[in-house]
Amino acid sequence: MGVLPVEERRVLTAKLDEMRRKALEDPESFWDEHARALEWYKIWDKVLDDGEKPFYRWFVGGRINASYNALDRHVKTWRKNKVALIWEGEDGSVKKYSYRDLYVEVNRVAALLKNFGVKKGDRVALYLPMIPELPIFMLAAARIGAPFTVIFSGFSSDSLAKRLNDSGAKLLVTADGFWRRGRVVRLKDIADKSLEQALSVESVLVVRHAGVDVAMQEGRDYWYHEALEGIGRNTYVEPERLDSNHPLFILYTSGTTGTPKGIYHSTGGYLVWVYWTLKWAFNPNDEDIWWCTADIGWITGHSYVVFGPLLHGLTTLMYEGAPDYPAPDRWWSIIERHGVTVFYTSPTAIRMFMRYGSHWVEKHDLSSLRILGSVGEPINPEAWEWYFKVVGKGRCPIIDTWWQTETGGFMISPAAGIELVPLKPGSATLPLPGVDADVVDDNGNPAKPGVQGYLVIKRPWPGMLLGVWGDPERYVKTYWGRFDGYYFPGDYAMKDEDGYFWILGRADEVLKVAAHRIGTMELESALVEHPAVSEAAVVGKPDPVKGEVPVAFVVLKEGFSPSVKLEEELSNHVAEVIGPIARPAAIIFVKKLPKTRSGKIMRRVLKALVRGEASLGDLSTIEDPSAVDEVKAALRIA
Template sequence: MVPTAPSQPTIQNLLSETRRYPAPADFAAQANVDATWWDRAAADPVAFWEEQAGRLDWAEPWQTAHTWRPASTSDTGELSIPKAEWFAGGKLNVAVNCVDRHVASGNGDRVAFHFEGEPGDRRSISYAELQREVSKAANALTALGIEQGDRVVVYLPVIVETIVITLAIARIGAVHSLVFGGFSAEALRFRVEDTGAKLLVTSDGQYRRGTAVAVKEAADAAVAGVDSIEHVLVVRRTGEATPDIPWTDGRDVWWHESVGVASEIHEPEFFDAETPLFIMYTSGTTGKPKGLVHTSGGYLTHASWSHWAVFDAKPETDVYWCTADLAWVTAHTYVLYGPLSNGVTSVIYEGTPNTPHTARHFEIIERYGVTTYYTAPTLIRTFMTWFADGVPASYDLSSIRLLGTVGEAINPEAWVWFYENIGGGRAPIVDTWWQSETGAAVMAPLPGVSTLKPGSALRALPGLRTLVVDDDGVQVPRGSGGYLVIDGTYPGMARTVWGNPERYRDSYWARFATQGYYFSGDGAKYDDDGDIWLLGRVDDVINVSGHRLSTIEIESALVARAAVGEAGVVRVADATTGEAIAAFVIPSGVGGTDADASAALVAELRAHVTRVIGPIAKPRDIYLVPDVPKTRSGKIMRRLLEDIAAGRPLGDTSSLQDATVPARIAEIVAANAD
């Protein structure tokens, strides 16, 4: 199809990034994937995914590789519910693919995880040890009455037990739903009730920013009066540091008295590829979270292959670290199922990046010889404010051979800082675009092939196809912006919304049902080469006097200034232009700490945005703030910034890294209004 001019206004293309970084010759020479993979996959995508499914161990082969029933309009005008299946009839066990098969192949002594606790406790667990622990947990789950199809909610921090119980749930064919340990009792209760969970797994307490915090009371509040809950399984994590833990006899069970004494021998069953594996809830500040259902065979195929290809996995030598909290989909795919299915050694860290000091991540990279470091742009921008002069020379990061980013689009200047300071100017960066809904990476560079462009995920991976379209679903010309869609289906995609298939249809398939496109909710643009650049959520687009502007590009312009460490841009109401731009800026240094310096910095930033983008993108309001509200998964919660700027009540803030940030920003906004 030849792109035509869009019939409706699209998101404007504001910035142009010209820096290029070809794949290093030595990296390309040993890379898992070369440039031929795109054409081979495009020739027959279903056959391509069958080949990747063949990387896994199947107890029984599939009968039907793929079926797809798209949303279509009936004679009565009703849009049907779409349905996809991959590898139906094939049987496998996800946990066996992630653990047992590596032990059986002679790699039981290989370290599966190096665990680093926030207080400094450490543990390394081999694949053989992990197999024994998962088997014990599977037997304990069965003893607690958990069967295939039952739902188990897991409310734990980033500890080894979280991985063990998650794999054990998968091993017995039950369905897990992990919940971020910082969520409120109310947020946890919603997920317990919505899934109809029989079991909640939690801990006595957690370590947060150097302090032991009790969480069992919040867990109890979440399950109080929930009829489906039969037991609460409790890990002793903080012990005497959080005394007087509430206890309900007959319901509550200690991990060490259940899992700890169970048999190390467990005979696995094998389940159909379309058996639900987990429910992942989208989180946000507005609206009811959606419980996205991911199934076993297709999801594991996509997770395993994309980890192997995008992160160039070398199981014999890699020490891989994805910094995401285990409750987020990033960690499901690229801490748990992707790396484990490939037999890789990983690092997990319980705490925050600045506990007890701001270089904790560098210390961990050096200690374990991390080779692949995958993190969020927001942390990279935070590092830029903490280490304006670069990473201290006292930390040896020379083991790193590959970097990755996830969570939201990365600003070009942050990309370059990451490349030069963490990657030593030698390690390629795989900037990945994907969503909870997609299950695994959809767009990303292939590190041994792609010429990298700071700020761009470039193009869809082999076996996948993404487009940028206008309101009518027509592909926009190069140099233009619009809506990012996925054309076709693929194994890792969510199959439905738990208990609400109509919401699945309406949220993702209704808008472009005629074309059969999945609507991502993101804005994007093509550059002149046809590569794709993310422009943020469509809901975050700012319409200034009819010009539809991307928050990401305005933020990138601000972050390009050395005086700025991070920026969050949102829309605010304006009587003249309809909407105007408000920018919340974190200064990178001491500049801006007094009134004169602050005024000078604000004037400089307005002039800079006008110069590099144009007057239409000049922020009406610039607030210098100590931080912006971010989730633990690394996303700026721009909706909260909008609410603060407008003086509206805030939505759910329980997923914030630091719940005190909105109040501090509100004080600054109020002071500027006086």
């Protein structure tokens, strides 16, 4: 199985094994060599500065620009007329941008940002749907050294306001609305509500996309197309020669508290990492039409819709709408019409299409596909087999990738386009070069093969986060506090006898709902905000389509009684405060929650009860055993 002849892959496998060895034995020499695949204004003085662990810094003293590496260097070559971006709207409209077209638009928008007073170091917030203006603004902000924060267009006004305030964004870019399942989502209205709380935003640029009327506040709000008038196509903005560790972007991810963490990445190390991880895992070529289905509001979209593909000079595809609208074959139709060769999506989507049936896939000619990928959560073997046989027709290897917002790019992944390595359905296989991963027990000692433990990364890598925006203590405590000297991503894992890694889910209080990370504390905080709620506890329940869904246990205040109406009200409240993706799958009303004698809610017991596990574990510390019977009874009724 694979895309290269067996003998050629055998040679490449040996080469990759040698790279793994060199990257661990002499990481500084290895990355000194590999970082030169990009264009730097100034080569670094030091590959890795580990003088203030765990605040590692890569390619210290180097100067680089992300926009230049994604666009300018290609425009100087034959690729200037190559299609860089294919965009398809939910209504079927298609736009194509060559590398030259993107270069022109990014320079114009960079000039526009400067006209609005955005300077190097100022933050720009992008609350946009999946439209071409989103990557254009990302690249324009990167060009002038303004760290950007992309905020998922499915988030509520409260969620948006929190991110605007935490980042201190000076400028917000949004749209009038976008299309979802044939209806317009009025994005500007949501943004307006958030701006009642956001203190740092001085100006708002509004992209006209859905064509709906919106309120425009004079002196603050400006139509993007009007503001762009007068900035010619020959405009050139010199890329800022940025320090390698200048922040490229801030991306907020859920944590174990109610406050999202602003993960921020460097420019140099991040670009090197996404370039090489894409190369190793997928081995792309100049003929590829690359489609990563992720929303750019998440890290997968940053790394493998925008930066990774453009660094390689690929053609990257974006789609605005729902995957099964107006019919369950929308994605397969897109692959056929655009000749997609590399398709990278989530297990949640795969399971949804499995439910619809293989006949929707078989209506279309997918012979252009040469390689498939999976991202966002562990893929179950049944979904892997369906994906391989039905979508890939048994000839496309599946690149099952493990990584997260904090890592910047792939960490554990097959290199099936290169290696002669057997794939195991459900395993992310082996660490990529430069990733020193292991599975350890509670004491940080290596776990035996076949035994569940904690996934750890034992040394720094170029794509790693710089920290948590404005909160260095949280960075140290969250990622480096569990095992001394090891980065702890918060996942359970197991290694088998062959050294293959099997990711087994979250070890902290973070749910993976349809590949989106949602902190249980965020959900609980939203519920407790409601005047009827005294206490709340949220746990995850396995779901055949979404992977995991939130189940909320709620204790009501005096004077309030459980009802279907109140359940709907609480569910809508969560969706309004956090966003529709956070809506609980079930709300269970109880009079008391199982707690320890110190008052801590025993979520592991709730999780075991929700999942129907035979053993509830050690209950010796429980304050009131009758609380367990209360939950059992409530679950039977529900």
